[in-house]
Amino acid sequence: MEDYEYKPPDRRAQCIIDALRVIQNQRIQHDYAVKECAHFIIPRKSDMRAIETIGNTHVELKAYANLFTRAGRSACQKLASGLFSYMTPKNQKWFKITTGDRKVDENIKVYEWFDHVRDVMLDHLARSNFTEISHETYLNLGAIGTVCTQV
Structure with a gap:
């Protein structure tokens, strides 16, 4: 764990914003997996678009038509x-x-x-x-x- 030293308020705010951006970037793949699960298992909660925007990334979800079974x-x-x-x-x-x-x-x-x-x-x-x-x-x-x- 890194040591936290005193930083002026504007510097601390920037550090928090930078840390948030890192976390958001790490979450992108997780968000995609969650949306894909919702798309196939609880599709009424999914917005049913073929292309989804997560952060600044555009990902294509598998088409709902590819759902061949209701097992999930x-x-x-x-x-x-x-x-x-x-x-x-x-x-x-x-x-x-x-x-x-x-x-x-x-x-x-x-x-x-x-x-x-x-x-x-x-x-x-x-x-x-x-x-x-x-x-x-x-x-x-x-x-x-x-x-x-x-x-």
Whole structure:
């Protein structure tokens, strides 16, 4: 790891900008692979253009017409459905809230209060679009291998 020395604010800003450019250039191949996976496995999320611009590079995606089987899409859908039904089932209390302190958690009033809070949270999640977003999250996880969801 390089040593960081004091640099005037404008010099530090330029160093950060330069580091960002290096990272962006290193990401280009990864971005292409992610877009290609999305193109074939979850094509409705792909913008379906034959030429994609990533950074300053133009890359040609394989044509959607070359997709001869639904195996990837079907497998991703099954994986997402399985993850959804086991990790966030709609008909079960799939998480619990604790203080992290066993002695405090064993207090019946604390337990009942956290149980009530969990029920309120589950009720709010059921009335929101959390179910749909969760399934989309699991689709992205299966197709691309990474995901970010803001709740």
